[in-house]
Amino acid sequence: MKLEFKDALKFDFSNLSLKQQDFDLIKDKIKNAWKNIKEIRQGKILAHGEPALFMGLPYQDKEKINKINSWAKDVKENYDTVVSLGIGGSYLGNKTLQDALAHPYYNECKEARAGWPKIYFAGDNLDPYRLNALLDIIDIKSTKFIIISKSGGTVEPMSSFAVILDRIKKANGNIKKQITAITDESKGLLREMVNKYGWDSFIVPDGIGGRWTVLSEVGLVTAAAAGINIEELLLGAKKMDELCQNENVFKNPAFLYAASVYILYKNKNKNITVIMPYSNSLKSVGDWYVQLLAESLGKKIDKNNKVVNEGRTPIPALGTTDMHAQTQQHIEGANIRSLTFIGIEDFKENDIIIPEVFNDYKGIAFIGKMKMSKILSAAMLSNEMSLAEAGRPNCNIKLPELNAFYLGQLLYFFEMATAFEGELLNVNSYDQPGVEAYKKIMKKILL
Ligand code: PA5
Numbered sequence: 001m002k003l004e005f006k007d008a009l010k011f012d013f014s015n016l017s018l019k020q021q022d023f024d025l026i027k028d029k030i031k032n033a034w035k036n037i038k039e040i041r042q043g044k045i046l047a048h049g050e051p052a053l054f055m056g057l058p059y060q061d062k063e064k065i066n067k068i069n070s071w072a073k074d075v076k077e078n079y080d081t082v083v084s085l086g087i088g089g090s091y092l093g094n095k096t097l098q099d100a101l102a103h104p105y106y107n108e109c110k111e112a113r114a115g116w117p118k119i120y121f122a123g124d125n126l127d128p129y130r131l132n133a134l135l136d137i138i139d140i141k142s143t144k145f146i147i148i149s150k151s152g153g154t155v156e157p158m159s160s161f162a163v164i165l166d167r168i169k170k171a172n173g174n175i176k177k178q179i180t181a182i183t184d185e186s187k188g189l190l191r192e193m194v195n196k197y198g199w200d201s202f203i204v205p206d207g208i209g210g211r212w213t214v215l216s217e218v219g220l221v222t223a224a225a226a227g228i229n230i231e232e233l234l235l236g237a238k239k240m241d242e243l244c245q246n247e248n249v250f251k252n253p254a255f256l257y258a259a260s261v262y263i264l265y266k267n268k269n270k271n272i273t274v275i276m277p278y279s280n281s282l283k284s285v286g287d288w289y290v291q292l293l294a295e296s297l298g299k300k301i302d303k304n305n306k307v308v309n310e311g312r313t314p315i316p317a318l319g320t321t322d323m324h325a326q327t328q329q330h331i332e333g334a335n336i337r338s339l340t341f342i343g344i345e346d347f348k349e350n351d352i353i354i355p356e357v358f359n360d361y362k363g364i365a366f367i368g369k370m371k372m373s374k375i376l377s378a379a380m381l382s383n384e385m386s387l388a389e390a391g392r393p394n395c396n397i398k399l400p401e402l403n404a405f406y407l408g409q410l411l412y413f414f415e416m417a418t419a420f421e422g423e424l425l426n427v428n429s430y431d432q433p434g435v436e437a438y439k440k441i442m443k444k445i446l447l
Contacts (some may be wrong), residue, residue, distance in 0.1 A: 001014055001250070007054055007405075008240070009040045010398040011257070012396045013257065013260055013395040015388045017388070018260055018393075023259060025267065026424070029262075030287045030424070033420055037420060040419065041276065052207060053207035055419075057216055057237065058215065058234050058240075058241045061374045064217070068230060069230070075144050081139065083164070084148065085137040086153075089210020089291065091157075093219040093409065094148075094223070095288075096284040097214065097407070098119055098226055099227045100282055100402065101223070104280060111183070118138075119225060123158075125154065145168075146181075147180075147181050147435075149183055149204075151184070151188050151232075152193070153189050155439075180200040180201065182217055185206070205217075209295075209430050211278055228404060232404035232408065234408060236406055237408040237411065240416070241416070254420055255420050258417045259420070270336055272338075273313070273340065274326070274340070275315070275316055279342075279343075286313045288317070289316075291316060293418060298434070300433070301426075301427075303427065311425075311427075315337075319341065319376075319383065323383060327386075339387060341380055342397050343397075344399060345400050353371055353373075354369065354375075356368030372400070397410065
């Protein structure tokens, strides 16, 4: 099963080795999932709670984009550095956009930044050493801090934020100007602070839980501060949204992916999913997808309140790096996983031709004059083939090139696939009671 569309990602699900009968067995579930997704898209409140509005994100109005871009322009003109503080859904998407679309050594390379500020991430842990180290390298007064928290009560980012506010004060910085908050529109502790101190602010939209917010102001603001083309990102998401509106599961990429991994998980005992991009720039996509899948589908109860303890286990890997670490197990270990590879077809001007300096060494001379990307694709293909030969299901998604348009497609594809899979599993993909539970206990321990 291969799906190709004009100006879009390419999907090759052939190595998942699924047959028509496999899909026939779940045809009622597929029908029901489609119906539910349609209702979710229409903003209808389903039995499991509030509406899920992430499908509206590709269609955000121009005014909102202009506001973000003009904020970013101001940051470019007035600050050397931006520090984005957040955790979970208020961090992973932002890091993914930065890693995928900015120069791999963005902070170190002035030319690549082209006048945009350096970008650092913090608040995604409680490691005092790392925060101290960050404070060692930034100039506090010429840094813009973006604090992102829907609730404003999450201990990790708020602890770092407290330290930073104190440092700005001690350095006689400008607290009012140096802070931008992204939080709930009207409620929560951070919104209270925005109202009190008059900080710039953006909104974590209602009906869009943290892990679904990468294409909302949460992800777009930090991306815009690095000069990333956020309009293209949304155009990519829109393109994918259009492709995902086909009721025919075999013509809808996200629906087909979701149905396939569902079959593999429920009927073929593949309860681990390895997500393996073949590019360092896309490594964070794996981490982001891990959260999306784990928090959305890892659920104790289904929509009928039945205990199901559902959800595949996602594992991130990086090609080719992890072929020298995990591939042995993928090919010969327990046959309990499916693998999703992500490749880039054309590295454009960033490709390298390997010079012929090893011509005297027969065993390695063949790499001379080859494009490095050709060797990278051969590595991915050989991994796919060895896995298929060993009866290990795998599939690939290919980006024609790495840019904001195709990344927008990729991220939105995974969001839609997760939404479809949640409906197939009959779980609420939009809550996270497990995370809330730990947050509550941690506060009790500390109080
Ligand atoms: O996906 C989620 O809902 C979580 O990962 C949250 O984004 C994370 O816990 C941070 O929450 P908050 O934005 O309220 O600080």
